[in-house]
Every structure is written in C-alpha cells, then in structure tokens.
Amino acid sequence: MSSSAMEADTSDLVCQLDNVQGIVDALSTVRWKRHQDAVVELSEHGIVLIVEETGCLQAKVYLQKELFIRYEYTAQGRPRFGLSLGLFVDCLNTFSVPGHSSTIEIRYPGPDMQLLIKSADSLDDCIYAEIRTRIPETISWDYNFEPAGSTPLSFTVKSAALKEAIDDLEWPGSSIQIILKPVPPSVTFRGEGHGDLQIDFMYYANTDLLIAFHCEHQVSYRYKYKFLRATTSNIPSSVTKDNRGSKLTIGRGGMLKVQHLVSVARPSTSHQHIDSAGYQQPSRIAYIEFFVKPEEDEDTVND
Amino acid sequence: MKFKAFVTENGVSLLDRRFLPALDKMGKICHLFLTREHAFFLHNLLTSPDGIQSIAQFRKQALFDDYRISSQNEDRIAFAFDISLLLRAVRSSVSIISSESGGANRLQVKLVKKLPPNSTQPMPFLTFETKGYKSAVIQDVPISKPLSRAQLLQLQAALDAAQDLPRTLVQVPDLNRLQNFVDRMKHVGDLLNVSISKYGDLHLQISTTLITLGAEFRKLLVVGDKAQAPDEDRDLSAQTRSERAILMGDAQSVQVSVRHFSKSLQCHLAKPDCAFYGIAPQGACLTVIFQFFIPGTRQTDKSISLHCRLPVLDPGSS
Numbered sequence: 189m190s191s192s193a194m195e196a197d198t199s200d201l202v203c204q205l206d207n208v209q210g211i212v213d214a215l216s217t218v219r220w221k222r223h224q225d226a227v228v229e230l231s232e233h234g235i236v237l238i239v240e241e242t243g244c245l246q247a248k249v250y251l252q253k254e255l256f257i258r259y260e261y262t263a264q265g266r267p268r269f270g271l272s273l274g275l276f277v278d279c280l281n282t283f284s285v286p287g288h289s290s291t292i293e294i295r296y297p298g299p300d301m302q303l304l305i306k307s308a309d310s311l312d313d314c315i316y317a318e319i320r321t322r323i324p325e326t327i328s329w330d331y332n333f334e335p336a337g338s339t340p341l342s343f344t345v346k347s348a349a350l351k352e353a354i355d356d357l358e359w360p361g362s363s364i365q366i367i368l369k370p371v372p373p374s375v376t377f378r379g380e381g382h383g384d385l386q387i388d389f390m391y392y393a394n395t396d397l398l399i400a401f402h403c404e405h406q407v408s409y410r411y412k413y414k415f416l417r418a419t420t421s422n423i424p425s426s427v428t429k430d431n432r433g434s435k436l437t438i439g440r441g442g443m444l445k446v447q448h449l450v451s452v453a454r455p456s457t458s459h460q461h462i463d464s465a466g467y468q469q470p471s472r473i474a475y476i477e478f479f480v481k482p483e484e485d486e487d488t489v490n491d
Numbered sequence: 492m493k494f495k496a497f498v499t500e501n502g503v504s505l506l507d508r509r510f511l512p513a514l515d516k517m518g519k520i521c522h523l524f525l526t527r528e529h530a531f532f533l534h535n536l537l538t539s540p541d542g543i544q545s546i547a548q549f550r551k552q553a554l555f556d557d558y559r560i561s562s563q564n565e566d567r568i569a570f571a572f573d574i575s576l577l578l579r580a581v582r583s584s585v586s587i588i589s590s591e592s593g594g595a596n597r598l599q600v601k602l603v604k605k606l607p608p609n610s611t612q613p614m615p616f617l618t619f620e621t622k623g624y625k626s627a628v629i630q631d632v633p634i635s636k637p638l639s640r641a642q643l644l645q646l647q648a649a650l651d652a653a654q655d656l657p658r659t660l661v662q663v664p665d666l667n668r669l670q671n672f673v674d675r676m677k678h679v680g681d682l683l684n685v686s687i688s689k690y691g692d693l694h695l696q697i698s699t700t701l702i703t704l705g706a707e708f709r710k711l712l713v714v715g716d717k718a719q720a721p722d723e724d725r726d727l728s729a730q731t732r733s734e735r736a737i738l739m740g741d742a743q744s745v746q747v748s749v750r751h752f753s754k755s756l757q758c759h760l761a762k763p764d765c766a767f768y769g770i771a772p773q774g775a776c777l778t779v780i781f782q783f784f785i786p787g788t789r790q791t792d793k794s795i796s797l798h799c800r801l802p803v804l805d806p807g808s809s
Contacts, residue, residue, distance in 0.1 A: 275702055
C-alpha cells in the first residue's frame with residue numbers, strides 16, 4: 189500500500205499542479221447530480237474527464253498539459269479508467285487550502301490501479317489520497333459533433349447571462365425551445381409549460397451580452413430543461429467574476445454544444461486584465477464542453 | 492440549596508464571546524456543576540456514552556465574585572440546561588450593561604424556584620439580573636431539576652474518570668487549517684483513524700472501499716512520553732510510517748467519528764492558545780486538551796481548562 193515507494197517510471201502519468209481550486213472548479217462544472225460515474229482518459233496532451241446521462245447529455249472537461257507545472261506522460265496508447273466524479277472532486281477539495289496556493293502531485297496507476305494524489309508543499313505535513321478506479325464503462329460515441337452545414341450556427345453569450353436565463357426558465361420548465369434568427373440577428377429561449385416565458389437576446393441591442401453571432405437561416409430545436417440546466421447549474425463563481433463568455437453551437441440534427449472556459453490560473457495572477465470576450469492566455473484555461481441532444485419533436489420546424 | 496454570585500466583566504466576556512459559543516457546538520444540553528471552588532460546564536458525562544464529552548472548568552474567580560453556594564451535598568449543585576438559552580440571556584444582559592452608562596451595572600446570577608405562567612408547579616430557573624440606575628432586567632433561564640445526591644455522585648465519578656491524561660500528547664500546529672481540512676474530509680467518509688506517535692506525528696486517515704484519504708503532520712511538539720524517530724522512517728509513506736511506529740510500540744491508533752473530530756475542533760471558538768491531541772491509555776478515548784495562557788504571557792492560565800474526549804468506535808464496525 190506504500191505510495192512513495194513507487195518509481196516514477198512505472199506510472200503512466202505523473203503530474204503536478206499548483207492551483208487545486210481551479211481544477212475543483214472545472215470538474216464541479218460538470219457535476220450536475222450527486223452520484224456520477226466519470227471516465228478519465230490520459231494522453232500526451234492532457235487529461236480528459238467525461239460524464240454522461242444515458243443517451244441525452246454528455247460533458248467533457250479538458251485539462252490540457254499546459255495547466256500543470258509538471259506533466260510526465262509515458263504510457264503507450266491512451267489509458268482510461270472510471271471513477272466516481274463526486275468522490276474525486278470532494279477528495280481534491282480537501283487539498284485546497286483557502287488563502288494558500290497548494291501544489292499537488294497526481295500519479296496513475298498505483299500498485300492496485302488507484303489514482304494517487306498527494307500534496308507536494310511541505311516535508312513535514314502531507315495530505316495523500318488513493319482513489320479506487322474502475323474499468324471504464326463504454327462511452328457512447330454518438331455525441332460526435334458535426335457542423336450543421338457549411339456555415340456555423342453559433343453564438344457566444346456572457347456565461348452569467350446564460351445561467352440567469354436558464355435559471356429563469358425553470359418556471360415554465362419541461363421543454364425549452366432555442367431559436368436562432370438571422371433577421372434580426374437574435375437568439376430566443378422559449379419555455380412553454382406552466383405558462384410561457386420567452387427570453388430574447390438581440391445581437392445588435394445587447395452586444396455586451398451576446399458577444400458573437402453566426403446564423404444564416406432560422407433554426408429551432410427543443411431541449412429538455414433539466415439537461416439545459418445541467419450545462420449551467422454549476423458554473424463556478426470565478427467564471428462570472430472573470431466576466432467570461434460561453435459559446436453555444438448547434439450541429440447536425442440539432443445537437444447543442446455548450447462550451448465554458450474555467451480559469452485555472454494561480455490565485456496571485458487571477459487579477460490580471462481580461463478582455464471583453466473573456467479570453468485569457470489559453471494555457472491557464474480548462475475547457476468544458478456539454479453536448480445536449482434535442483428532443484425528438486415532430487412540431488419543430490427547421491427551414 | 493442556594494447559589495448566588497456576580498458574574499465579573501472578565502467572566503461575561505469569557506462566557507459570551509468564547510466559551511458558550513464553543514460549547515454550543517458540542518451539543519444543545521449541558522450540565523452546569525458548581526462546587527465551592529469551581530464551575531464546570533459538562534457535556535455528555537452522564538447522558539450519552541456515544542457522544543463527545545467536553546469538560547470546561549473554571550476556578551470561581553475566573554467567572555464570579557461574591558460567590559455563594561450551599562447545599563446538602565457538600566455545597567455542590569448540578570443541573571442541566573439548554574446552552575443556547577443561557578447564551579441568549581448572557582448576550583442580552585451584556586447589551587443592557589453596555590447600553591446603560593455608569594459603572595454601577597452588575598450581572599447577578601442566582602438559582603431560583605418560580606411559578607411559571609399557566610402552571611401550578613414551581614420550576615427551577617437560573618436567573619440573570621441586571622440592575623442599573625434606571626432599570627432592572629431579569630431573565631430566567633429554565634433549568635432541569637437539580638441533580639439528586641446519587642446523580643451528583645455519579646457525575647462527580649464521571650468527572651474524576653475523565654481527568655486521566657494520555658501518556659503522549661502532540662500539539663496541533665494550526666487549528667483553523669486542521670478544521671478546514673477535516674470539514675472537507677467529512678464528505679469522503681464517516682470514520683477517521685487517528686494515530687499519534689511519540690515522535691510527534693499525527694496521522695489522520697479515512698479509508699473506505701473506494702478511497703483512502705489521509706493527512707500526516709510531523710515533528711509536532713510532544714508533551715509526555717517521547718522518542719526519537721528512526722532514521723529509516725524518512726523515505727516511507729505516511730501509512731507505512733505509522734504502521735511501523737504502532738508495531739514498535741511508539742504509536743497508538745484509534746478510530747473515531749469524523750463528525751466528533753470536527754466538533755472537537757469547534758472548540759477553537761473558545762480561542763485557546765494551543766491544542767494537544769493524545770490517546771488515553773488502552774485506547775479508551777481520543778483526548779484533546781486546550782490550553783489557555785494568562786493574557787500577554789506564555790504561561791498557562793490554570794484557572795481555565797477545557798478538554799474533550801471523543802469516544803472510540805469499535806474497529807470491527809467499519
């Protein structure tokens with residue numbers, strides 16, 4: 189059970205990072221319910237964590253190797269393992285000390301295929317964890333996102349505004365229609381259920397909210413409210429504080445892709461200027477992607 | 492049975508800002524045990540053997556002056572009360588004292604029997620009386636019937652039994668940080684293994700079928716039995732190190748509830764100057780002792796003491 193007796197060359201991956209809270213934030217973004225199984229895939233480019241709700245919703249967190257202060261990958265192929273997302277996040281959270289920047293080391297696999305984590309700050313104090321991993325369940329690959337046509341159908345909206353709009357749509361609930369219109373360029377979220385609620389983002393009127401807009405012909409798809417909500421329900425406060433934007437793209441068949449950017453910058457550098465689009469130097473950003481399948485609805489009109 | 496005293500200014504601030512908020516976290520119901528020389532606030536000494544025991548002891552001068560007590564049980568009185576009610580009474584007395592100008596306000600506390608509204612049975616109360624030039628405010632905190640002689644002897648015996656010291660105590664470096672860590676650890680599991688070595692190592696670990704999460708603090712100040720850590724220990728993992736120390740008889744390990752451990756750390760609300768953890772002989776309980784210095788010095792204030800005893804869980808029950 190000794191973890192320090194491990195030699196570096198027996199591990200597929202040894203990495204260190206200096207902002208645990210940033211990683212906790214990024215992983216929490218895709219934590220939409222209490223018990224979620226996640227699949228983790230390691231590669232020379234970084235770590236990808238995937239969670240899904242059978243057949244309807246999939247989310248990915250990309251932790252690129254640039255986020256780590258050390259990233260030593262020696263595996264052949266791409267090792268994958270399954271673990272409980274909640275446990276992983278709760279465990280990482282114990283390594284995060286408010287007001288301190290703590291450095292941790294993550295290593296895989298341990299002698300019993302565990303994921304090993306330990307603090308690397310001080311010689312006299314040490315926090316360590318071993319998380320049991322599982323043989324991953326197969327991921328459904330039908331979330332392959334393909335563009336809807338030759339021109340993109342996408343818009344970028346302030347993450348805070350997106351979250352607020354989706355929170356407001358809770359009241360009509362059940363099913364939400366998203367309509368993109370080129371004339372006038374606008375995005376509409378429309379909920380019908382216990383009453384109607386329609387939220388319009390007009391591109392020219394709200395350039396500070398709707399930052400970018402690409403649409404050449406009107407489209408409209410319906411999505412289950414609870415899945416839309418999952419895409420924004422756990423956006424970390426750092427995202428709204430940094431005034432970031434989220435990009436939504438509609439692909440072939442109405443598959444909705446929602447992308448968020450979560451800062452994994454060291455706490456001391458988080459005050460630097462961020463431009464209006466919310467883009468920071470890309471090396472310190474974790475990318476989050478959600479894929480939501482549309483409801484199969486005969487009434488939806490697409491022209 | 493009589494008890495009457497004035498709470499000193501220092502006593503009010505000790506109770507109001509430090510001890511009552513800390514003790515409130517230990518549990519709702521507390522025993523106040525008054526003797527000729529001391530006042531004790533006791534949690535779970537009589538009632539529940541499964542709960543965390545806390546023992547706060549004050550020399551009478553630390554809280555009171557003009558302290559008068561008499562009873563047929565060698566001038567000892569004990570009763571149970573709801574700690575949040577006492578805290579409220581003390582808080583509002585403080586606000587009355589500070590709002591009235593002039594130094595003539597004093598807070599008197601006494602044991603009374605009164606007829607509560609809509610009742611024919613007189614009930615015992617601990618009454619707080621604030622007298623100013625212009626007004627007097629009386630607050631009655633309901634208390635239990637004072638303990639019988641037999642119960643009192645039982646409480647005294649439990650109190651005596653709770654005074655045994657662990658052979659080895661290690662000083663916790665940073666209570667706030669430890670509390671922060673344990674509060675986050677709570678999400679991962681319920682049972683905490685605590686091992687303490689004569690080398691000054693404190694090792695906390697939660698282990699479930701899915702995860703092992705631990706923290707090791709080394710080279711802590713040791714009070715009591717100490718030993719030199721073996722040199723070959725240095726390159727080992729925390730788990731191996733504490734397993735070896737236990738085998739060599741240099742460390743002890745017990746399993747306690749994470750919730751109890753976290754509660755014991757809440758005692759930092761009483762603003763102790765340092766805290767020590769130790770395991771009682773035969774692993775009977777995990778003891779945490781809080782030390783208070785005389786303000787402005789590094790000398791222990793012997794008129795105040797606070798310690799908690801965490802029940803050890805059956806290792807087989809995990």
